[in-house]
Amino acid sequence: xxxxxxxxxxxxxxxxxxxxxxxxxxxxxxxxxxxxxxxxxxxxxxxxxxxxxxxxxxxxxxxxxxxxxxxxxxxxxxxxxxxxxxxxxxxxxxxxxxxxxxxxxxxxxxxxxxxxxxxxxxx
Amino acid sequence: xxxxxxxxxxxxxxxxxxxxxxxxxxxxxxxxxxxxxxxxxxxxxxxxxxxxxxxxxxxxxxxxxxxxxxxxxxxxxxxxxxxxxxxxxxxxxxxxxxxxxxxxxxxxxxxxxxxxxxxxxxxxxxxxxxxxxxxxxxxxxxxxxxxxxxxxxxxxxxxxxxxxxxxxxxxxxxxxxxxxxxxxxxxxxxxxxxxxxxxxxxxxxxxxxxxxxxxxxxxxxxxxxxxxxxxxxxxxxxxxxxxxxxxxxxxxxxxxxxxxxxxxxxxxxxxxxxxxxxxxxxxxxxxxxxxxxxxxxxxxxxxxxxxxxxx
Amino acid sequence: xxxxxxxxxxxxxxxxxxxxxxxxxxxxxxxxxxxxxxxxxxxxxxxxxxxxxxxxxxxxxxxxxxxxxxxxxxxxxxxxxxxxxxxxxxxxxxxxxxxxxxxxxxxxxxxxxxxxxxxxxxxxxxxxxxxxxxxxxxxxxxxxxxxxxxxxxxxxxxxxxxxxxxxxxxxxxxxxxxxxxxxxxxxxxxxxxxxxxxxxxxxxxxxxxxxxxxxxxxxxxxxxxxxxxxxxxxxxxxxxxxxxxxxxxxxxxxxxxxxxxxxxxxxxxxxxxxxxxxxxxxxxxxxxxxxxxxxxxxxxxxxxxxxxxxxxxxxxxxxxxxxxxxxxxxxxxxxxxxxxxxxxxxxxxxxxxxxxxxxxxxxxxxxxxxxxxxxxxxxxxxxxxxxxxxxxxxxxxxxxxxxxxxxxxxxxxxxxxxxxxxxxxxxxxxxxxxxxxxxxxxxxxxxxxxxxxxxxxxxxxxxxxxxxxxxxxxxxxxxxxxxxxxxxxxxxxx
Numbered sequence: 001x002x003x004x005x006x007x008x009x010x011x012x013x014x015x016x017x018x019x020x021x022x023x024x025x026x027x028x029x030x031x032x033x034x035x036x037x038x039x040x041x042x043x044x045x046x047x048x049x050x051x052x053x054x055x056x057x058x059x060x061x062x063x064x065x066x067x068x069x070x071x072x073x074x075x076x077x078x079x080x081x082x083x084x085x086x087x088x089x090x091x092x093x094x095x096x097x098x099x100x101x102x103x104x105x106x107x108x109x110x111x112x113x114x115x116x117x118x119x120x121x122x123x
Numbered sequence: 124x125x126x127x128x129x130x131x132x133x134x135x136x137x138x139x140x141x142x143x144x145x146x147x148x149x150x151x152x153x154x155x156x157x158x159x160x161x162x163x164x165x166x167x168x169x170x171x172x173x174x175x176x177x178x179x180x181x182x183x184x185x186x187x188x189x190x191x192x193x194x195x196x197x198x199x200x201x202x203x204x205x206x207x208x209x210x211x212x213x214x215x216x217x218x219x220x221x222x223x224x225x226x227x228x229x230x231x232x233x234x235x236x237x238x239x240x241x242x243x244x245x246x247x248x249x250x251x252x253x254x255x256x257x258x259x260x261x262x263x264x265x266x267x268x269x270x271x272x273x274x275x276x277x278x279x280x281x282x283x284x285x286x287x288x289x290x291x292x293x294x295x296x297x298x299x300x301x302x303x304x305x306x307x308x309x310x311x312x313x314x315x316x317x318x319x320x321x322x323x324x325x326x327x328x329x330x331x332x333x334x335x336x337x338x339x340x341x342x343x344x345x346x347x348x349x350x351x352x353x354x355x356x357x358x359x360x361x362x363x364x365x366x367x368x369x370x371x372x373x374x375x376x377x378x379x380x381x382x383x384x385x386x387x388x389x390x391x392x393x394x395x396x397x398x399x400x401x402x403x404x405x406x407x408x409x410x411x412x413x414x415x416x417x418x419x420x421x422x423x424x425x426x427x428x429x430x431x432x433x434x
Numbered sequence: 435x436x437x438x439x440x441x442x443x444x445x446x447x448x449x450x451x452x453x454x455x456x457x458x459x460x461x462x463x464x465x466x467x468x469x470x471x472x473x474x475x476x477x478x479x480x481x482x483x484x485x486x487x488x489x490x491x492x493x494x495x496x497x498x499x500x501x502x503x504x505x506x507x508x509x510x511x512x513x514x515x516x517x518x519x520x521x522x523x524x525x526x527x528x529x530x531x532x533x534x535x536x537x538x539x540x541x542x543x544x545x546x547x548x549x550x551x552x553x554x555x556x557x558x559x560x561x562x563x564x565x566x567x568x569x570x571x572x573x574x575x576x577x578x579x580x581x582x583x584x585x586x587x588x589x590x591x592x593x594x595x596x597x598x599x600x601x602x603x604x605x606x607x608x609x610x611x612x613x614x615x616x617x618x619x620x621x622x623x624x625x626x627x628x629x630x631x632x633x634x635x636x637x638x639x640x641x642x643x644x645x646x647x648x649x650x651x652x653x654x655x656x657x658x659x660x661x662x663x664x665x666x667x668x669x670x671x672x673x674x675x676x677x678x679x680x681x682x683x684x685x686x687x688x689x690x691x692x693x694x695x696x697x698x699x700x701x702x703x704x705x706x707x708x709x710x711x712x713x714x715x716x717x718x719x720x721x722x723x724x725x726x727x728x729x730x731x732x733x734x735x736x737x738x739x740x741x742x743x744x745x746x747x748x749x750x751x752x753x754x755x756x757x758x759x760x761x762x763x764x765x766x767x768x769x770x771x772x773x774x775x776x777x778x779x780x781x782x783x784x785x786x787x788x789x790x791x792x793x794x795x796x797x798x799x800x801x802x803x804x805x806x807x808x809x810x811x812x813x814x815x816x817x818x819x820x821x822x823x824x825x826x827x828x829x830x831x832x833x834x835x836x837x838x839x840x841x842x843x844x845x846x847x848x849x850x851x852x853x854x855x856x857x858x859x860x861x862x863x864x865x866x867x868x869x870x871x872x873x874x875x876x877x878x879x880x881x882x883x884x885x886x887x888x889x890x891x892x893x894x895x896x897x898x899x900x901x902x903x904x905x906x907x908x909x910x911x912x913x914x915x916x917x918x919x920x921x922x923x924x925x926x927x928x
């Protein structure tokens with residue numbers, strides 16, 4: 001699993017690694033190389049350059065690959081924001097298909113873990 | 124011929140069982156230390172955990188290089204020389220300790236080559252740094268091994284063990300044992316044994332698995348750990364000597380797991396070693412002088428005992 | 435007796451501000467029109483042509499002696515340029531808004547910085563420096579890899595193994611706050627503004643509400659102030675704990691990592707019971723707070739404090755007894771007090787280099803004067819000091835929390851104020867709080883039709899400059915621990 005971006009949601013992802021919400025009991029681990037990742041987590045604040053980086057990461061991942069969009073900021077930019085043709089966001093929406101949307105600002109660690117389990121059950 | 128095949132089978136069986144127990148214990152102890160309660164939940168599942176881990180690596184992309192095969196071959200060669208107990212050894216050599224150390228160093232060299240296949244440059248740089256640290260750790264270890272060899276006047280494992288029938292070497296050579304243990308601990312720390320829950324892999328070589336090469340990397344890590352523990356046992360803790368009325372084979376098992384648990388506990392309590400210059404400096408300041416001092420004292424002791432018959 | 439001394443101190447400090455106001459009027463009376471004085475912050479407007487002369491005399495004249503450039507804020511869309519000067523001896527901030535006498539021309543930031551360059555040494559750091567990317571790229575650390583370094587990329591040029599030059603490229607965190615914070619509804623602003631500091635979200639809220647209350651001259655009930663203080667200290671705890679988590683992650687000590695996460699989880703749990711959310715509180719309202727704290731939660735927190743203290747001690751012991759940690763951090767990334775003063779550092783990073791400066795002591799913005807606590811200081815300003823100063827601050831905030839619980843007064847928690855019917859006149863306010871990273875300021879401008887614009891002035895840029903300065907001359911092995919020891923994480927810069 002590869003986590004992109006920064007922000008409040010990353011705090012909750014960090015909490016899910018810890019001893020209280022132990023995410024590694026489901027066999028999930030975080031990597032920093034996109035080649036090893038199966039799932040991309042899209043969360044936090046982005047501008048054009050950040051979005052271009054995420055597209056780069058997505059292109060480097062190996063099939064089969066899934067995308068989780070986490071938190072209010074990501075959802076807002078993906079579903080409500082207007083995008084023009086020469087915009088980076090338009091490019092992003094065209095290239096990347098999101099599988100699971102997780103609402104919340106920020107979503108609790110349980111919600112994050114639940115979204116991953118949904119991905120495992122119904123690929 | 125039949126005896127040889129039998130011996131090979133026995134050695135493989137013993138190593139396999141120990142591999143299972145050690146990887147199981149490792150996850151258990153580490154999870155307990157790191158306060159992760161997740162492993163408590165799986166009552167039946169935890170018994171299968173070591174197998175599922177290896178299956179996870181195999182289910183990924185199929186990739187291996189020639190160096191992985193070489194590592195595997197040399198691991199087999201290493202374990203054909205090292206005796207676990209008196210009879211549980213495939214080839215009995217008069218200079219076994221020398222050959223074992225040569226194989227061990229060769230395995231480390233092949234590990235460098237196997238990692239140099241990655242496209243990320245900094246992994247290679249990091250691994251080279253780790254390896255230089257490892258080799259700088261091996262030097263004081265070799266010095267303390269030499270003093271043992273001088274004490275028992277042989278390169279044969281059997282002779283070394285038999286020379287401890289009265290008293291274990293740890294009593295003659297506490298400083299040497301300390302140096303040996305510290306360098307062993309740091310080597311295991313560098314090899315990064317307990318490897319789950321790593322949110323970031325930045326200054327580590329390890330990545331999420333890639334087929335057989337990853338499996339062999341993990342296997343080689345564990346087998347090197349076994350080699351180091353068995354070496355401690357033979358050199359300092361009396362090997363398969365009888366302890367009062369307890370049989371030697373049982374004593375080997377007890378000592379093996381005691382050393383292992385101590386190692387894991389110490390390994391978790393120190394943070395990762397990084398920065399080649401710093402570590403080499405501290406080794407040259409502390410471990411190397413201590414081991415050389417130990418060597419000189421043993422040489423003087425042996426000369427006094429064997430040449431002048433004073434002691 | 436002690437109260438008298440305190441009053442005298444305040445008189446002296448107050449007279450500093452008045453004196454500077456008088457002096458400003460005396461020296462540049464014809465050049466500047468209006469001077470606002472908000473206690474420690476003085477605000478005035480200035481023409482662009484007069485900028486170099488005024489700044490030079492402000493720096494060199496012994497009557498002013500404002501020798502630190504604290505921040506430069508620039509918005510291209512609204513043609514806005516704000517220069518913030520600071521003096522450590524008087525602890526007074528000067529906020530200078532530059533007016534454009536030729537209205538059809540936009541400011542050029544590089545032009546203004548070209549003027550400032552001769553007077554203040556560190557002014558080029560505030561301009562767009564992306565051209566450095568092409569020069570030093572011997573070693574590039576991209577963002578997203580470790581947890582702490584997720585808001586910027588690092589471009590480093592090396593001389594063999596030693597760092598010659600470092601550049602923190604924050605292009606991915608240039609988050610356009612202009613769009614979000616031009617808004618009419620105050621409730622919406624309060625719910626959005628806590629994104630500015632995602633590790634301690636209560637501080638931007640508090641800063642905004644304090645500013646509006648200062649403008650309307652609202653006096654708060656005592657219980658509301660106490661609850662605000664309690665939450666501030668809880669968030670300070672959570673923020674410092676997450677700093678230690680990221681530090682242990684860089685040092686790869688998973689034992690400390692997990693123990694600290696456990697403690698952080700306890701603190702977040704209490705915050706959740708009080709505010710309803712773990713990380714983004716949206717709790718403070720104008721004229722008080724949104725909810726009252728129940729007695730049972732206070733009891734729970736009171737029982738938690740000795741437990742937290744014990745566990746934090748344990749974690750500190752784990753840190754300080756580890757030889758590897760000490761070897762890697764001691765005497766690395768040193769910022770001595772002279773350098774820290776010229777850069778304009780604030781917060782724990784400043785205190786680590788041995789300068790006693792805390793807004794909670796000197797400014798008294800909430801009722802911090804009711805409680806006894808000390809301001810911990812470091813000795814040499816290296817990376818190790820920056821860790822242990824945070825531990826000491828956490829013990830102090832635990833002390834404050836227990837004192838707050840012990841003397842919690844009864845009464846209302848807020849005034850009944852409908853934020854939509856406030857009679858806001860076009861004006862400007864600056865409010866200041868001491869957040870866990872440093873001093874957090876907010877420039878609030880109310881225009882016609884109750885249109886509110888917010889410009890945050892945070893400590894992150896100063897921390898970045900200090901980080902770039904500290905890296906020079908050390909080996910590439912020390913790169914990550916030194917960078918993460920500054921605790922740079924905030925999108926409040928632009």
